[in-house]
Amino acid sequence: MLTTLLLAALLSSGTPAQGKPDLKTPYEQGNGNQTATYEEAIEWYQKLDQAYDEVKMMPYGSTDVGRPLHLVVVSTGKDFDPASIREKNKRILFIQNGIHPGEPEGIDATMMLVRDYLQNKKLRQQLDNVVLAIIPVYNIGGALNRNSHTRTNQNGPEEYGFRGNARNLDLNRDFIKTDSRNAQTFHQIFREWDPDVFMDNHTSNGADYQHVMTLIATQHNKLNPSLASYLSGKMVPTLYEGMKQDKFPMVPYMNTVGETPDKGIIGFMESPRYATGYTALYNTIGFVPETHMLKPFKQRVQATYKLMENMIETVHRDADEIGKLRQQAKQETLTQQKFPLDWKLDTTKVDKIPFLGYQARYKPSEVSGLERLYYDRKSPYKTMLNYYDEFTPTVTVDKPVAYIIPQAWREVIERLKLNKVQMQQLKRDTTITLDTYYITDYKTSSRPYEGHYLHSDVQVKTKRMPRQFFQGDYVVYLNQESNRFLVETLEPQAVDSYFNWNFFDSMLMQKEYFSSYVFEDLAAEYLRKDPELRKQLEARKKQDPEFAKSARAQLDFVYKNTPHYEYTHQMYPVGRLMQDVKLPL
Structure with a gap:
């Protein structure tokens, strides 16, 4: 009994009983091609919470499957009040995983990342001015719907969750309409924590190429100009350089002009239905990492880990700058007088970016006998690709x-x-x-x-x-x-x-209409009293032959120009x- 109480006291104090706690993740216990289940992820974070005072796991509201949505906060200052954290001029990095549970790299990579930052003194220092807020698994209903087949184009893991949630909603289309309980709870978390930077980990579909990691950054044209300048001029180049040094050279998300990347790619204009489109409305810098579906799961987890590592390092380095720019952006949003509502791509502005691809070829299909696309991995190439990323x-x-x-x-x-x-x-x-x-x-x-x-x-x-x-x-x-x-x-x-x-x-x-035989006499009376309305009616008949043939349409025209037509x-x-x-x- 004494031993049990002593162990509990040591765990609650944040000091492991014998050195570092045993926090090996389900992914690490497997063969590199397995991902944690929802239950395993939550149990693991509960152990982390018990082992470290710097970690707090908080259940917020419910989700469509009835399970609570958890937020895990890692704060080396042991402060778990978002208002207090902001007063101390610390940056909040919000990491979301499992919005599409069939794309689970972030679930496993984040678990290892958090543990390593807590246990490695050098890494831990980067959390002095950065607080991590983590949703371990966002789409819980989809995570519970595990299978091995629905991600047809994906190379592992052995089992994974399903894209749709318990209501078969794609939660990465639900941030504005908010049909799901998941999104309702997310809004509660997001508005309370007001993160400076947001990451939503994914896996891509689409073309084949050599890159393991692609990246969507908040579309700079629709971000506040001060934040956009920092994002494009400093933050994104830092992330690209860091990933290059880590042997995971990145490229923007492959939103291709044609069937293959050869004609170039287009920057992703994420409207507010998407995660980073929504977060940008509150001047939060957002990222959607998209690992390549055909790369081995182990590589995808490693690339996701490295990108988050580079992200923490960058936010740590630029913490003061990010904080000042966000405050400036918030003030400018208060006084902004004109707001764009829709956008179009400016095809006259194009950049060149380095790209590592595979030669696209065609051959007869064994299914249809018709020509089909394939990528020849025996023919890799390096080129400078057209990149269209300006919207007006x-x-x-x-x-x-x-x-x-x-x-x-x-x-x-x-x-x-x-x-x-x-x-x-x-x-x-x-x-x-x-x-x-x-x-x-x-x-x-x-x-x-x-x-x-x-x-x-x-x-x-x-x-x-x-x-x-x-x-x-x-x-x-x-x-x-x-x-x-x-x-x-x-x-x-x-x-x-x-x-x-x-x-x-x-x-x-x-809601209200008229009977033609009743309105005929009333309509004639209106036309007698209003010569201008008669003139408009005759002009419309001359312009529109079908209108001229329809008595009902002409009566409706008169009706809509009288007080009888409902103004609502x-x-x-x-x-x-x-x-x-x-x-x-």
């Missing part, structure tokens, strides 16, 4: 003073609250004159995408009009850290707006207050 805005919007959101749209309100958006509510019913959008055109996907029929190419017209709002409706001023998040979600033309994700679809349907049809409910006026708050 196609839609830009002026920031309103505030958005006013009717409380009826509770799904939207709930998501704003998850993101700690500061909101006030009207204390009484009131009429407010403001800018209101009418949706004039949009496209909708013909098949469901992640549980939604996604809209795109939205066109709007703006009408300044008085509108009735009610006690309890929400007023959201754009004077807060969430400014960019608010614009990206509440402006319907933004790529991942709540409108595009179908949260406002009910306002697209007309295709009216976007969120109002834009463009001048600061006194409201009953």
